[in-house]
Amino acid sequence: MPLWPYWNWCKRIRMDRKIALLIEYDGTKYYGFQYQPNYPTIQGEIENALNNLNLSTERIEGAGRTDTGVHAKGQIASFVTNTNLNIKDIESGINHFLPSDIAVQKAYETPITFSPRRDAISRRYRYTFLNRPTRSPLSERYAYRVSKHINVDKMTKALFALKGTHDFVNLCGKYNGSTVRNIMDVSINIDDERLYIDLEANAFLPHQVRRTAGLLYQVGLNKFDSEEVEKLIDIDNQITRPNIPTLPACGLVLLKVKYKDMFEYDYY
Secondary structure, eight states: OOSGGGHHHHHHHHHOEEEEEEEEEOOTTSSOSSOOTTSOOHHHHHHHHHHHTTSOOSOOEESOOOOTTOEEEEEEEEEEEOOOOOHHHHHHHHHHHSOTTEEEEEEEEEOTTOOTTTTOOEEEEEEEEEEOSSOOTTGGGSSEEEOSOOOHHHHHHHHHHTOEEEEOGGGSSOOSSOOEEEEEEEEEEEETTEEEEEEEESOOOTTHHHHHHHHHHHHHTTSSOHHHHHHHTOSSSOOOOTTOOOOOGGGEEEEEEEBTTBOOOOOO
16 A cells, blocks of 8 residues: 555654753742633743744643742643754744743753653742841742741751651642642751742642641741641641641742653752
């Protein structure tokens, strides 16, 4: 049988490429990462840029669905294209059509089977407190300001109690599936007026990091004992503490998504 009827199909298959993007964005004016009709989203802006370049008209896939107002330093997203453009031209072309608060820091060519969400080993988030008595209009775009003294030693003890596999039902928003998660790494650092809380896990629950930050803030204000934290996340013998605040999105940033032998970059 002659091959010519299948030539265009074969040619398209051979040209298919999977491109991954390392994306940084200021999420202040966006309704999260995931596309929503009639609302500005990070995914929507990136897809518009891809469409303008004739790179793709399909939905991109992101590693993490950041909420409204949440920022990212190391979001990873991917799309399939059959363009012949080199990787640097793809990178610069997308940036040309993106607004100033979203940028592709680097583009990578990956195996066609790569999935930013399924192939991720872990995700690392940071919540930033700004501890000062007066407002700072420039700084508060990326931090949650607290004017009272906070006990960092108690916060540190409570934070490290979260490490490991626990049930975080008391530290997340509404969720129908299992609320057991493995917190792989935690850290707390002070830089002048800023307090940084980092959490790394294979996956997070809705609002988990912001609610965890709210819990630690309560501990820092001596409104919550650090010893009670262990009871909150005890899989077998939990207490319920429904009044833990979910802190504002402005202080949260997706720092990095880790993969096996892929996308090594500095997130600090």
